[in-house]
Amino acid sequence: MDRFPRLPSVGPFSAGFWRSPLRGPWLASLLSAALLPLIAVCALTGFLSHLAYQPRLGSNAIFGGPGPGNGFDVFGLGWPTSPSWLYAATQGLHVITGTAAIPILLAKLWTVIPKLFENPPVRSVAHGLERLGLVLLVGGGLFTIATGVINIQLWYPFGFPFVPAHYYGAIVFVAALALHVGLKLPVMRTAFREQGVLRPLREDLAHTRPEPGIAAEVTSAPVAAAAPTLTRRALVGGVGAAAVGLGTMTAGQVVGGPLRELAFLAPRGQTRPGPNGFPVNKTFAAAGISQDRVGADWRLRLLAGEDPRAALDRPGLLALPQVEAELPIACVEGWSTTQSWQGVPLLDLARMAGIDDPETVEVRSLQPRGVLSRATLSRDQVHDSQAMLALRVNGADLSLDHGFPARIMVPAIPGVHCTKWVKALRFT
Ligand SMILES: Nc1nc2c(c(=O)[nH]1)N[C@H]1C(S)=C(S)[C@@H](COP(=O)(O)O)O[C@H]1N2
């Protein structure tokens, strides 16, 4: 074995350094069994969110470029407009499961940290490759979760764009996780068979013994354990309570109503009284639009392809037949809010532009810069009877912060496509 030398047995590299009797393959397995379903739901809803952006249309792609192939186009999948709460549910689940996973993931890393200092660090070529996979697993996982949390706190400290970074981090994480699960399933099976899945949770402190480890496996079980100061059920219960608590707080901003008060750590958790009192993503002031562009001179421009076809003022739009619908704004950051919207059906506006059977509509905002100044809606979305250029909400005019003079509301679309301060609609 001289090809794979040992490091000097000092500090964390010595077998006696890690002394907690609670560490071991059973605890690692139990935490993993709790993590896996959360991560599966989080990953699936994350990839669905990419699909919901419909990146093949117009300039919707935030990365990877537009056109066929982006957004799971290969499977011929679009994004439905019904039920209207679909994206609120999938993106809510994404943020709830991702947040709830954090304490469990940290507990799992605490459990297996002795293995980071395994000695010798590499025992064979296969072992070396497995450990390289772990670098991607832990690195990818921490990166994906950290960027997600920072994003839902609306803090953008990096020099790179969030969405592609989070997405590519997730692909690395999920691939490394699939490999890890495949390699570790036998360890989990053995640990659960030898210890029982839940039996160690029944021991009181006097009966809390160090985990024995598994024959012929290098595990995180201690070689020289200290006396226990905590039972396994206290540790697992504390981690579980943290996960449920964080998940419930996050759920408050998805479900809304009185539960919204629970989301006191979420920047978009709070509401104010009044018809326009629901959360604002970007305020009018922050959007950098000058006041005179949303005054009496504002006109909605309708285009067919590149041809200007009509220009309507707000009283003119209000005089047209209106549609009313309860629709959610479902933000990619996980909060949602359902309000009663009123406006002109997009299909009626397409017909006023001279296009009876529109394929897409590109929405343009007065907002000068950024990915949010433009969004393209699909055929199904334009044709939905509740898809509207909204003018009023909850019986009042839109407030400036919520997109006055007019904004897009369409069932089941990501909040980011509910473009505010609309200046033009270009139908194809
Ligand atoms: N022009 C413009 N439209 C926009 C945004 C924006 O920043 N600029 N934010 C979008 C996002 S990310 C969301 S979640 C919703 C939020 O709508 P609200 O601020 O009315 O709650 O508006 C969308 N429309």
Ligand SMILES: [Mo]
């Ligand atoms: Mo959003």
